[in-house]
Amino acid sequence: MTETVANILIIDDEVRSLETLERTLSFDFNIYTASSIDQARQILADEWVQIILCDQLMPEMTGVEFLQEVREKWPETIRIIISGYTEAEDIITGINQAGIYQYITKPWQPDNLILTLQNAVNLFELQRQNELLAIELKMTADSAQRIINARRNRLKDAYKDDNGIIRAENSPMDHVCDQIRQIAGYDVSVLLCGESGTGKELAARALHYNSLRWDKAFVVENCGALPDELLESELFGHKKGAFTGAVNDHTGLFERADGGTVFLDEIGEVSQAFQVKLLRVLQEGEIRPVGATRTRKIDVRVIAATNRDLEQEVREGRFRKDLYFRLAAMTIQLPPLGERRDDIPVLATYLLEQAMKNLNKKVTGISSEAMECLKTYHWSGNVRELQNEVQRMLVMGKENEVLGADLLSPRVLMSVTPDEQQGMSLLSSFDGTLKERIENIEVKILYETLVRHRWNKTKAAEELGLSRVGLRGKLERYGLEKVEQLPAAEAGNR
Incomplete structure (x- = not known):
């Protein structure tokens, strides 16, 4: 040149x-x-x-x-x-x-x-060159702002119609979504109650992205994961030298979220000493970083979540009544997954799609037999446990094939009750005579063994010490037949 x-x-x-x-x-x-x-x-x-x-x-x-x-x-x-x-x-x-x-x-x-x-x-x-760089930086800043705005708008759109909460028709979660729509636009604190894994953070995000603060920060802190000293520093910030290891000033989450929303998960786990500090922040609308001499004004909306019964905690003196009423201006109760049986196929299909993207592995769906197992299991870990189970099935399954019930964890497989099959009603309870109770157990063992061996009756008979004729007789007696596999796409989401 x-x-x-x-x-x-x-x-x-x-x-x-x-x-x-x-x-x-x-x-x-x-x-x-x-x-x-x-x-x-x-x-x-x-x-x-x-x-x-x-x-x-x-x-x-x-x-x-x-x-x-x-x-x-x-x-x-x-x-x-x-x-x-x-x-x-x-x-x-x-x-x-x-x-x-x-x-x-x-x-x-x-x-x-x-x-x-x-x-x-x-x-x-x-x-x-300086002028060109200044122009380029301005263009870059404008481009960055456009990207940020586009992402914010996508997030807002994701929570607009159904609040981003995956569910079936006439789900118990419909009431939760109605409450979110009703409450989101009002700048009041909200307490989300429910078991771990029921989607409280998802509900908090829906509240934020449907509020007037949607274009500002949404920050999350698990209050049960940190001791008081670290939690105070994380939320309110600290000054250099405030304690051992504080080598620089640190801006807390409340200050970072100024104008936006702070989500305090597991709020029931904080100590009473910290409850006093948090109450003052909520009352005065100002924070004081650890080691600082002056307070700073902040403007945030607080959404808290707990898996505890905070009203009971208040009655027993473990949670401050004044803080409870500050946090619980509005309360939303999220139902456990065990009360949302019809949501399970929709959720499982959605979670499978997400897992396939994350793990870069493609399958054609979940069999109806496996889906029945998923619907019957009690899911004490709620949606989080379901997510882990679906991911496990995907990892264990073969590429481009249907995920069958044989890929389920033993705890999920043993709890199945295919109600639509003749004779499976015996599994619904253990009431009745000794003979009926023994038959209940026998049906459960037969079904679990057959599913684990992918309905290979020869292998199942060998494991159970039965002849093929003997096994066939028991299957006919109890009406046990393999449930036909249906495409998992049949379970769409809303």
Whole structure:
């Protein structure tokens, strides 16, 4: 790539001085000459000039006065005065008013003059690069803002119609979603109650993204995971040197979320000492970082969650009543997954799709037999446990095949009751005579063994110590048949 030669305009009313400068500089630069201010103005209007080298004593005006004019019209041009006079007042005026880069005195040395002009050219290029970088940074900032806004809008859209909560038709979660829609727009604190894994954080995000604070920060803290000292620092921040290990100032989550929402999960686990500190923050709307002497105003909406019965905790003196009422301006109760049996196929299908993306493995779905097992299990760990079970099935299953019941964990498999199959009603309880109770157990063992061996009756009979004829007789007696596999896509989500 050819290097561009800089354009330099020399202005001097003395023809001999002008010619000498042109001869000296023309080898290194592209030279324009002007013996008057008017000629200089015309050249500047017609040509792109990087450097002006102007004599101080010109007939029309001083060089400093002309360079003041240049500064207004062509501010990017580097301006240099050359003169035989070195009056301090002229130099100061030139620097302050005309923004002059150098004041060169006569007689000048050719090498020094060329070096000065080369430095001026470098400065010009650096100025241009700086301007381009500033433009690029502005464009980058604008692009980043557009990306952030697009992501925020996608998040808002994800929680708009059904609050992002996956469920079937006529689900118990419909009432929860109705409450979220009703409450979200009002700037009040909300307490989410329910067992671990029921989706309290998801509900908190739905409340945030349907609120007026949706375009501000949403931050999460698990209050049960940290001791008081660390929790205080994490939420309210700390100053450098406030405690051992505090090597820098730390901004707390409340300050980071200013204008947005703070979600305090497992709020029932905090100590009574910390409850007092949190109550003051909620009452006063201000925080004081650990080690700080001054408080800071904050504006956040607090959403808290607990798997405890906080009203019972209040009655028994383990949770402050005043803090409870600060947190529970509105309360939403999330049902356990065991009360949402019809949601399980929809949830399992959705969780499988997410797992396939995360693990980069594709299968064609979950068999109806496996789905029946999932629907029957009690799910003490709720949606989180279901998520782990689906992920386990995907890992253990074969690529591009249906995930069968044989891939389920033993605890899930042993709890199955395919109610639609004749004879399976015996599994619904253990009431009845001794004979009926023994038959209940026998049916359960038969079914679990068959599923584990993928309905290979020869292997199941061998394990149970039965002949194939004996096994067939028991299957006919109890009406045990393999449930046909259906595409998992049959379970769509809302």
